[in-house]
Amino acid sequence: MPRPTSPSSRPDQVPGLAARALAMRAIDGVLARNVALEDAFEASSLEPRDLALARMIAGVAMRRYGTIGTILDGLLAKGMPRKSGPLEAILITAAAQILFLDVPDHAAVDLAIRLARQDDRAQAFSGLANAVLRKVSAQKAEHLAAVPPEADTPAWLLERWRRHYGEDTARAIAAAQRFEPPLDLTVKTDAAGWADRLGGRVLPTGSVRLAHHGPVSALEGYAEGQWWVQDAAAALPARLLGRVEGLAVADLCAAPGGKTAQLAQAGARVTAVDRSENRLIRLRENLGRLGLEAAVTAADILAWKAAPFDAVILDAPCSATGTIRRHPDVAWSKSAGDVAAVADLQRRMLGRMAELVKPGGLLVYCTCSLEAEEGEDQIARLLAGGSHFTLEPVTPADIGGLEGAITPQGYLRTLPSLLPDPDPVMSGMDGFFAARLRRAG
Numbered sequence: 001m002p003r004p005t006s007p008s009s010r011p012d013q014v015p016g017l018a019a020r021a022l023a024m025r026a027i028d029g030v031l032a033r034n035v036a037l038e039d040a041f042e043a044s045s046l047e048p049r050d051l052a053l054a055r056m057i058a059g060v061a062m063r064r065y066g067t068i069g070t071i072l073d074g075l076l077a078k079g080m081p082r083k084s085g086p087l088e089a090i091l092i093t094a095a096a097q098i099l100f101l102d103v104p105d106h107a108a109v110d111l112a113i114r115l116a117r118q119d120d121r122a123q124a125f126s127g128l129a130n131a132v133l134r135k136v137s138a139q140k141a142e143h144l145a146a147v148p149p150e151a152d153t154p155a156w157l158l159e160r161w162r163r164h165y166g167e168d169t170a171r172a173i174a175a176a177q178r179f180e181p182p183l184d185l186t187v188k189t190d191a192a193g194w195a196d197r198l199g200g201r202v203l204p205t206g207s208v209r210l211a212h213h214g215p216v217s218a219l220e221g222y223a224e225g226q227w228w229v230q231d232a233a234a235a236l237p238a239r240l241l242g243r244v245e246g247l248a249v250a251d252l253c254a255a256p257g258g259k260t261a262q263l264a265q266a267g268a269r270v271t272a273v274d275r276s277e278n279r280l281i282r283l284r285e286n287l288g289r290l291g292l293e294a295a296v297t298a299a300d301i302l303a304w305k306a307a308p309f310d311a312v313i314l315d316a317p318c319s320a321t322g323t324i325r326r327h328p329d330v331a332w333s334k335s336a337g338d339v340a341a342v343a344d345l346q347r348r349m350l351g352r353m354a355e356l357v358k359p360g361g362l363l364v365y366c367t368c369s370l371e372a373e374e375g376e377d378q379i380a381r382l383l384a385g386g387s388h389f390t391l392e393p394v395t396p397a398d399i400g401g402l403e404g405a406i407t408p409q410g411y412l413r414t415l416p417s418l419l420p421d422p423d424p425v426m427s428g429m430d431g432f433f434a435a436r437l438r439r440a441g
């Protein structure tokens with residue numbers, strides 16, 4: 001039975017407590033059950049202000065979880081107590097505020113103690129929590145200086161990136177992921193005009209970049225459907241199909257529809273396929289707001305039958321390690337086993353593509369993963385196995401001159417460390433892989 005809480009400590013009556021409680025539950029969900037942070041927020045009924053605060057706290061806590069964990073470990077002489085329920089998530093929630101947010105330390109500590117006291121298992125450790133958090137607060141700068149930047153990337157991921165990209169690039173990727181990303185928009189037309197109106201800048205690849213971290217629906221042009229949110233790297237794979245006006249194009253694994261919108265805007269007759277009905281609701285809403293059209297189909301593409309298309313883009317489900325800047329929980333909720341499982345699914349999806357692309361037609365395969373198994377290795381295996389496809393190398397002209405994003409083999413490989421800027425929050429792009437293949441005629 002949950003213990004009754006005293007009226008003065010009910011989350012809805014203590015200012016700020018509900019936001020901390022939600023942040024703590026979201027963090028606990030990632031660390032204890034591999035639940036995505038967003039799932040905790042989507043199910044919440046908190047006021048928008050509290051929800052935004054909870055998102056901010058949990059976001060920075062996951063982005064800097066390696067640093068926070070190292071500092072807490074150093075202060076817990078006997079390690080995290082066993083059977084202490086959400087104590088670890090409570091400490092992380094408070095330490096994230098103390099170390100990285102502009103919140104009075106005493107408020108962060110006080111609210112953490114209230115959360116601990118509300119939980120049957122954690123309450124016995126509220127004194128310990130108080131002592132540890134006061135030590136975090138007392139020597140912030142010293143604690144932070146003692147932790148190397150790589151601590152915020154799990155060792156297994158860093159090791160893979162070292163093997164595939166080399167030491168310097170692996171470190172640069174890890175460093176880029178410690179900062180919140182900018183907001184990138186794909187605009188229908190007039191990128192320079194929208195950059196001007198929204199106070200942003202046009203990237204060489206054509207996206208408009210803003211340093212904006214609030215809700216986007218209040219920004220000019222959103223309601224009128226003049227642009228959509230899409231990371232600069234995510235906007236590149238659809239462009240590899242070249243001129244698509246009047247062509248029949250299948251967008252496979254399409255929801256929430258960023259690439260569908262690009263292709264429809266470019267004049268293609270798009271068929272958007274995804275197996276998730278829920279995500280297709282968002283795709284339809286997005287297309288509706290943008291005033292764009294596509295034929296939308298809910299189906300598992302491993303079983304879907306259709307007459308072949310002039311061109312196909314397959315944005316396969318992946319480990320999403322290229323999006324850790326945007327979704328820092330991905331770093332801590334995924335494992336090497338997850339990479340192997342999605343790589344197997346991607347291989348099976350690619351195996352079906354010859355049926356769906358007309359002879360002479362184009363296929364673009366892409367993933368938002370930094371892992372070679374989900375990118376380079378997939379295409380190398382496909383091409384080595386007597387495939388119907390040949391590689392059409394990506395050229396700088398395809399992607400706004402971003403030569404650094406093209407590999408010697410002719411693949412597109414964007415990294416969070418590309419597009420550097422003196423302001424780290426205006427730097428970088430998601431990690432994407434894409435290959436362009438032509439089916440034999």
Ligand SMILES: C[S@@+](CC[C@H](N)C(=O)[O-])C[C@H]1O[C@@H](n2cnc3c(N)ncnc32)[C@H](O)[C@@H]1O
Nearest residue numbers: 253254255256257258259274275276300301315
């Ligand atoms: C990376 S997301 C796609 C993002 C989208 N292309 C965009 O640009 O907005 C991957 C999508 O694959 C879908 N998916 C996963 N397995 C699938 C399958 N077997 N058949 C169809 N869709 C699938 C998921 O529901 C998810 O929406």
